Amino acid sequence: xTAAALELRxxxxxxxxQAAVDRVDLVVPHNKVVALVGESGSGKTTTGxxxxxxxxxxxxxxxxxxxxxxxxxxxxxxxxRRQMQVVFQDSYASLDxxxxxxxxxxEPLGIHGLFTAAERRDQARRWLEKVGLDxxxxxxxxxxxxxxxxxxxxxxxxxxxxxxxxxxxxxTSALDVSVKAQIVNLLQDLQADMGLSIxxxxxxLSVVRSLADExxxxxxxxxxxxxxxxxxxxxxxxxxxxxxxxxxxxxxPKARRRxxxxxxxxxxxxTPRYRAAELETQPLxxxxxxxxxxxxxxxxxxxxxxx
Amino acid sequence: xxxxxxxxxxxxxxQHDGLVQAVRGVSFGLxxGESLGIVGESGSGKSVTCxxLLRLLREPPAKITAKTLSLSGHSVxxxxxxxxxxxxxxxxxxxxxxxxxSLDPVFTIGHQIAETILAHRKVTKREALAQAVELLRRVxxxxxxxxxxxxxxxxxxxxxxxxxxxxxxxxxxDVLIADEPTTALDVTIQAQILQLIKDIQAETGMGLIMxxxxxxVIAETVDRVVVMYGGKVMETGPVEAxxxxxxxxxxxxxxxxxxxxxxxxxxxxxxxxxxxNPSHPPAGCPFHPRCPLAVAECRQTAPPLExxxxxxxxxxxxxxxxxVAA
Amino acid sequence: xxxxxxxxxxxMLVTFIVVSIVIFLxxxxxxxxxxxxxxxxxxDNIRDRLMAQLGLDQPLYVQYLRYMWGALHxxxxxxxxxxxxxxxxxxxxxxxxxxxxxxxxxxxxxPIGILLGMAAALNRNSWIDYVASALATLGLTIPVFVTSTxxxxxxxxxxHWLPASGWGEPKRWILPILAYAAVPLATxxxxxxxxxxxxxxxxxxxxxxxxxxxxxxxIFQHVLxxxxxxxxxxxxxxxxxxxxxxxxxxxxxxxPGLGAYFVSSIEKRDYPLEMALMLLISMLxxxxxxxxxxxxxxxxxxxxxxGSRR
Numbered sequence: 001x002t003a004a005a006l007e008l009r010x011x012x013x014x015x016x017x018q019a020a021v022d023r024v025d026l027v028v029p030h031n032k033v034v035a036l037v038g039e040s041g042s043g044k045t046t047t048g049x050x051x052x053x054x055x056x057x058x059x060x061x062x063x064x065x066x067x068x069x070x071x072x073x074x075x076x077x078x079x080x081r082r083q084m085q086v087v088f089q090d091s092y093a094s095l096d097x098x099x100x101x102x103x104x105x106x107e108p109l110g111i112h113g114l115f116t117a118a119e120r121r122d123q124a125r126r127w128l129e130k131v132g133l134d135x136x137x138x139x140x141x142x143x144x145x146x147x148x149x150x151x152x153x154x155x156x157x158x159x160x161x162x163x164x165x166x167x168x169x170x171x172t173s174a175l176d177v178s179v180k181a182q183i184v185n186l187l188q189d190l191q192a193d194m195g196l197s198i199x200x201x202x203x204x205l206s207v208v209r210s211l212a213d214e215x216x217x218x219x220x221x222x223x224x225x226x227x228x229x230x231x232x233x234x235x236x237x238x239x240x241x242x243x244x245x246x247x248x249x250x251x252x253p254k255a256r257r258r259x260x261x262x263x264x265x266x267x268x269x270x271t272p273r274y275r276a277a278e279l280e281t282q283p284l285x286x287x288x289x290x291x292x293x294x295x296x297x298x299x300x301x302x303x304x305x306x307x
Numbered sequence: 308x309x310x311x312x313x314x315x316x317x318x319x320x321x322q323h324d325g326l327v328q329a330v331r332g333v334s335f336g337l338x339x340g341e342s343l344g345i346v347g348e349s350g351s352g353k354s355v356t357c358x359x360l361l362r363l364l365r366e367p368p369a370k371i372t373a374k375t376l377s378l379s380g381h382s383v384x385x386x387x388x389x390x391x392x393x394x395x396x397x398x399x400x401x402x403x404x405x406x407x408x409s410l411d412p413v414f415t416i417g418h419q420i421a422e423t424i425l426a427h428r429k430v431t432k433r434e435a436l437a438q439a440v441e442l443l444r445r446v447x448x449x450x451x452x453x454x455x456x457x458x459x460x461x462x463x464x465x466x467x468x469x470x471x472x473x474x475x476x477x478x479x480x481d482v483l484i485a486d487e488p489t490t491a492l493d494v495t496i497q498a499q500i501l502q503l504i505k506d507i508q509a510e511t512g513m514g515l516i517m518x519x520x521x522x523x524v525i526a527e528t529v530d531r532v533v534v535m536y537g538g539k540v541m542e543t544g545p546v547e548a549x550x551x552x553x554x555x556x557x558x559x560x561x562x563x564x565x566x567x568x569x570x571x572x573x574x575x576x577x578x579x580x581x582x583x584n585p586s587h588p589p590a591g592c593p594f595h596p597r598c599p600l601a602v603a604e605c606r607q608t609a610p611p612l613e614x615x616x617x618x619x620x621x622x623x624x625x626x627x628x629x630x631v632a633a
Numbered sequence: 634x635x636x637x638x639x640x641x642x643x644x645m646l647v648t649f650i651v652v653s654i655v656i657f658l659x660x661x662x663x664x665x666x667x668x669x670x671x672x673x674x675x676x677d678n679i680r681d682r683l684m685a686q687l688g689l690d691q692p693l694y695v696q697y698l699r700y701m702w703g704a705l706h707x708x709x710x711x712x713x714x715x716x717x718x719x720x721x722x723x724x725x726x727x728x729x730x731x732x733x734x735x736x737x738x739x740x741x742x743x744p745i746g747i748l749l750g751m752a753a754a755l756n757r758n759s760w761i762d763y764v765a766s767a768l769a770t771l772g773l774t775i776p777v778f779v780t781s782t783x784x785x786x787x788x789x790x791x792x793h794w795l796p797a798s799g800w801g802e803p804k805r806w807i808l809p810i811l812a813y814a815a816v817p818l819a820t821x822x823x824x825x826x827x828x829x830x831x832x833x834x835x836x837x838x839x840x841x842x843x844x845x846x847x848x849x850x851x852i853f854q855h856v857l858x859x860x861x862x863x864x865x866x867x868x869x870x871x872x873x874x875x876x877x878x879x880x881x882x883x884x885x886x887x888x889p890g891l892g893a894y895f896v897s898s899i900e901k902r903d904y905p906l907e908m909a910l911m912l913l914i915s916m917l918x919x920x921x922x923x924x925x926x927x928x929x930x931x932x933x934x935x936x937x938x939x940g941s942r943r
Contacts, residue, residue, distance in 0.1 A: 033572075039493035040464075146581045147349075176348035176582065177520060178597075181564040181575035188574055203494060206523075206567030210575055230570055247498035249523025251565060253546045256527060261499050363839055388848060396845030403843075408836040411855050413862070413934055423844040458934040474844065 003066025005030045005197035006084070006165045011050055011060030013043075020046045022221040023060070025292065026199075028165065033191060033198040035212035035229070037205060037244070043221040048167050048201045052086055053077055065164065082112055085158035087151070089170035094154060095142040101128065102138030105156045112161065127156040131186060148179035152186065159190060169201045184211055205248050209233055214298075217241045219267075223292060227299040237301040239270040272303040279305070310482045310514040311337035311360065311399075314375035318352070318359050320368045327585045329355040331538040334612070337482065342508055342515040344529035344546065346522060346561075350582050352538040353518050357484050361399060362391045379481050397427045400475035402504075404487040406467035410459040416443075417455025420474045427478045442473035446503060465496035472503065482514040483507075489524060501528055522565055526550055534558050537583040537593025540612055544619035554621040557594045592623070600625040634930065634937060641926050645919045652919075656911045657697050660904060667713045667902040687713075689904075700908060709912075710905030714897065720909045724891065730800050731890035734882065737810045739872065742817035749818070750825025754833060755852065765822060772819025781812040781885035798887040809886040813879050817871055824867050828860040835859070862932045869925035873917045 008026040012019060021043040028034045038044040049055040051062060053069055062069045064080055072080070085108075088094045095104055106124040109115055115123065125135040131152040142150055151171060158166060168187065172180045184207055191198055202208055208215060208229070215232040217225040217240065225238040236242050243262050250256075262270075271290050276282065280294040290302045318330040330352040337343050347353040358364050359371050362383055376384050378398045383391055395401075403409045410419055420442060421435035430438070436455060443451030446469040459467060468488060475483055485504060489497035505528055508515045517529050525532055525546065532549045534542040534557065542555040553559045563576040580597040583589055589596055595605040604624060612622040666689065668680045675683070684690050688699060703710060709720035746769075753765035788808060789797035799805045832838065833856060841851045883892035891910065898907040930936040 039495065148581055177522070177561060178348060178564050178578035179581060181566060181577040182579075184566060185574050185577055188572075204566075205494070206565065209567035209570070210573055211566070213572060229572065233570060243495055247495045248567075249498070249501070249521065249527045251523055251526050251550065251562070251568060253526045253550050259498055259502060261495070261502075361843055363842055392842070392845045392847055394845070395843055401840075401843040403836065403840060405836065409840045411837045411841070411859065413858050413932065414855070422846065422850075426845050426847070426850075460935050471840075478845075 002030070003063065004028060005032075005065060006051060006199060007061075007063040007066075008047070008051060009061040009063070011047070011062060012058050013046055013050055013055065014058050019221050021050060021057075024218070024221075024223050026051070026216060026223070028197045028199050029213075030164075030197055031191070031195045032213040033187075033200055033211055034214045034216060035200045035202060035208040036216050036218060037202055037208055038218035039203060039244075041220065042218040044201050044203075044218050045169055047218070048086075048169050048199065051199060052084060052167055054086075078112075082161045083163050084165045084167065085161060085163040086167045086169065087154045087158050087171045089173050095150060095157075097142055100139050100141060101133075101145075101153050104142070104153060105138075105160055108157060108161050114161075123160060124156075127160050128153075130190075131156045132182070146179070147175055148182055151175065151183050155183075155186060155190070159194065159196075162194070163196070165197050165199070167199045167201070170203070171200075172207055173202065173204060180207065187211065205245060217244065222302065223300075224302040225300065226292070227301075228297070231297060231299055235299075237272050237295070237299070237303075239267045239272075243267060272301055274303050274305055276305055276307055308380045309336045310339050310341075310379055311335075311516070312375050312377045313356070313360065314373060316356060316359060316371070316373040316376060318355050318364070319370050321370070322368065322586075325586050328588060329538055329585055330359065331588070333535070333538070333540055335533050335540065335543060337514045337516060339481065339514055340512045341531065342517065342529040344517045344519065344525040344532045345535060346519055346525050346532060347535035348520055348582055350537070350585055351535040352585075353535045354486055356535070357401075357486060357516060357518055361395055361401065361484070393427070396423055396475075396480065397478045398480060399482040399484060400478065400480035402468070402471050402475050402483065402485045402488045405491040406464055406471050407459070407491070409471055410467060412459050414458070415455060416457050416459065416462070416470050420455070420470070420477055423474055423477045438477065439473070442477055443470065445476070445507075446470070446473045448473075464492050465499065468492060468496075468500050469503065472500075472507070476507065476511075479511070480513060482516065484516045484518070486518045487520070488517075490519070490521070497524075504528065522550075522562060534561075537588055538585060539593055539609070540620075540622060541594065542619075542621045542623075543612070544616075548616075548619060554615055554619060554626045555594075555623050556598050556600050556625065560597075560599075598625075637930060637936070638927060641923055645923045649915060649919045652915045653701065653912060654697065656915070657700070657908065658693070660907055660911075661693060661696075663899075663902070665902060667904070669902075700905070704909075704912060709909040712898075712906040713903045714901055714906070720905050723894070723906070724909060724913065727889065727891045727894060730888050731883070731892065733806065734809055734813055734888060734890060735879070737806070738813035738879075739817050741810065742814035743821050743868075743871075745814075746818040746821030747825045750822040750827075751829055753822070753826045754829030757830060762826075765826065769819045769822040769826070772815045773823070775815075777812060777816065777879060777881040778885055780815050781809075781882060784808045784812050785885075798885075800886075800888050805886075809882050809888055812885070813882045816879075820867070820871065824864055825860070828863045829856060831863070832856045832859040858932070862929060865925045865928045865932065869921040869928070870918065872921055873914065 004027045006028040008024055010023045010025060011021060012023055013021040024047055026047070036044045036047060046055065050057050053062065057070065064083055069077060069080060102121060102124040105127050106120040109120045109123060125138050128135050128137050133149060133152055145153065172183050175183060187198065188211065190196060200208070200212055212229045215227060215229050216223055217238065219240045225232070225236060225241045232241060233245065236245060239262065246259060274293060280296060284291060284305065290304050292300050293303050293305060294300055313336065314334045316330055316333045320327040320329060333352065333356055345353045345356070360376060360378065360383065364371065371384070373384060376382065378394055381394055381398065383394065417436055417439045420439035421432060424430060424435040424438055425432065439455050440451045443454055448454050448466060448469050462470065488504065489500050492500060501524060515529070517524065519525060529546055532544060532546050533540055534555065536557050541557050542549065542553065549558060550562065553562055560578045564578055566575050578597050583593050591606045591609055595601040598605065610622045610624045612620045615621050615626055668675050668683060688696060700710070707721060712718060712720050712723055715723065749765045749768065753762040756762055785797045785808065788795045795808055796805050838851060838856065841855055880892035880895055882888070883890045894906060895910060898910060
């Protein structure tokens with residue numbers, strides 16, 4: 001078995017005495033898109049920062065293509081940084097307003113000391129075209145662009161180093177509907193072209209459905225369910241995943257219905273229960289604490305296991 | 308008498324680098340008990356239209372002109388500050404996008420609801436506070452008495468939006484205008500707030516204007532829809548008709564571009580290009596640069612909003628009669 | 634809230650002690666000593682005896698501890714430059730004119746500045762705003778000695794309305810107070826304007842309008858209260874000016890205040906006086922920061938209601 005492009009094993013991050021991310025396992029296989037979904041406070045963004053080693057974990061391991069990054073110093077990480085890049089939600093804040101788009105896109109090459117200045121300029125222009133912008137934009141500034149165009153620049157900057165893993169944190173959330181589709185398509189095309197593996201962090205289940213191969217659902221720092229996308233949308237097992245799916249507005253006025261809402265207590269009261277014999281792997285039996293257990297078809301759910 | 312009557316509304320902002328034409332000739336109305344959705348992307352002019360209706364824009368830089376702009380029969384154009392403030396909150400109340408920044412951080416929730424009541428009604432402070440408790444109970448806040456003593460930072464976003472709705476309801480307005488009321492909230496909270504707004508509208512029979520960029524929110528909440536783009540109305544009609552057979556190419560493109568409508572990883576139907584720049588809107592139909600059906604005439608003259616079928620209007624010369632029939 | 638005040642007070646005391654040590658070390662790190670003047674060099678043995686008498690031969694930490702122990706009992710030693718007095722007496726005596734000058738300057742400058750800033754913010758981009766901003770910028774950029782010279786030139790030399798310098802009768806106070814007031818006036822005007830504008834641009838102000846509140850109520854109840862929160866942090870520390878007056882204004886108008894002693898005590902390595910003045914200023918700064926923190930917390934429910942965490 002080959003190593004996954006990105007893997008998190010039992011990663012934990014505490015802020016004060018609160019665990020923002022609690023023993024999270026996550027696998028992004030090569031050339032796949034894994035969506036990390038959850039609401040505010042779920043720890044999904046923190047998990048992304050931990051994966052990028054932009055935040056130090058309190059425990060667990062982060063592996064990039066099988067190589068454990070956890071013991072490495074920031075300096076020793078530098079070569080690995082080329083392999084793993086990020087796009088954030090707010091492209092306006094993440095692009096230096098004083099730099100031209102060409103400079104912004106070429107900057108990572110300069111940081112890693114790649115190519116001559118002239119070659120870097122050429123690369124930047126090529127990447128502008130690759131993300132669907134005119135090469136002439138190289139001399140323009142971020143404020144001259146629309147939100148969607150800026151997000152294209154952010155994607156170009158992230159991918160110019162040819163990373164194997166892209167962490168995209170809500171990259172389409174600030175965009176208009178008609179532009180959102182453009183960016184989702186751009187990510188899909190580039191993913192196919194470059195064989196990228198993407199960790200797509202989002203609260204938008206509609207985008208996730210069209211883009212992701214697998215979905216990981218987080219709730220209060222824990223992974224509560226993980227399954228291939230179709231399985232999540234067709235047969236979610238965890239009550240929280242179901243509540244999330246149920247809350248998405250339906251595009252059909254004829255399908256209007258009254259929803260019933262569950263409180264946090266009701267959701268934890270309905271944690272699924274399984275007998276050990278029903279499961280694919282052998283879990284710990286008779287612990288009161290819920291654990292992530294394997295069902296058929298790479299479907300994992302947090303559940304209480306009885307003997 | 309219509310609750311809201313807007314006829315040929317224009318709003319522009321003078322800025323150091325020129326004039327921004329945010330709204331360019333918008334007309335629509337709202338009958339009592341009706342719920343109307345205004346859907347559009349950023350820069351479509353949907354929020355500015357409603358801010359103009361309550362005269363919430365700073366003038367200058369904003370400049371508002373219209374043939375008619377009225378709330379429950381009261382014209383809001385050319386009236387004094389004092390006159391408009393007696394209409395705000397009483398005739399038309401508003402709920403905004405981000406509840407975290409919509410309340411004054413240094414006063415309690417109870418104080419802020421009570422002051423709204425005191426601004427419009429002759430009651431004592433004590434009575435106003437008692438009403439605030441009742442209003443909070445009505446928006447399904449548990450222990451409303453305690454919550455009146457809370458400061459905004461002590462409540463979650465969902466709770467604050469409930470409190471904002473309670474505040475908007477406090478003077479029993481004829482119209483509730485909700486400007487992206489769920490955009491800043493988590494998905495599960497969004498659904499709860501939409502349900503609450505629907506319930507209250509059904510209960511009170513007030514008019515509702517729901518401003519949103521989210522077609523799903525429109526599909527879930529309103530009876531009639533106004534689709535805006537580039538400061539103009541592209542299409543209006545009953546919600547079911549709009550979703551089942553959109554007339555305007557923009558509405559159609561917008562509906563098709565919504566992700567996640569069918570199962571499976573797939574490329575989405577995108578609308579090429581980007582929204583028009585409100586400082587330099589294109590001549591003719593604002594959508595023509597992105598429209599697959601555009602012809603020469605679309606680039607020259609902006610098509611008027613015309614009735615194409617019963618209760619349905621569209622601003623497009625390319626909407627053929629047979630499409631309407633279909 | 635009580636816990637907050639206690640924590641703040643303790644941290645203020647620690648700050649004060651650290652600052653006093655730094656000042657003491659800096660003071661002694663300037664080369665030379667009180668008896669190293671060139672005009673009348675003292676014989677070495679007499680110098681050594683004087684140094685021993687004043688305790689200056691001791692290690693620095695002993696000197697520091699001795700001084701601070703005295704200071705705790707309000708004994709700040711004897712100024713080398715006038716051995717007939719005590720530091721305490723000298724400061725108390727010279728402080729009065731500085732206090733009058735600084736106090737009146739702020740009492741006049743602050744309210745005018747705040748009103749000016751408010752008027753500018755409420756009428757942004759109008760002529761009121763432009764005039765107020767121009768005044769504020771002038772007040773902050775023109776050095777005090779230029780303002781002072783202008784005042785003397787106009788009111789004393791040309792118009793003969795007021796005396797050019799001195800302190801005795803209240804008539805002589807007017808020009809220095811005006812010169813001194815320019816700075817707080819300009820500072821407060823600028824801060825009041827930006828704090829007000831900041832609040833006016835907050836979304837909740839639009840919500841208040843949409844509720845149907847009158848503009849007056851919005852400004853006086855909501856906007857002012859919110860703008861006051863960032864302003865208190867600038868407000869109180871400026872009051873330290875009351876203690877120190879302004880060295881330049883005092884020099885320009887020959888006001889017999891503390892200002893002159895700042896310069897002379899450093900020049901003459903008059904350690905007890907220098908240290909006393911520095912301790913006085915640091916103490917005032919610490920207290921004003923403490924007070925502004927407390928006031929800030931009182932105005933801001935985020936801190937008042939759930940303590941300083943969160």
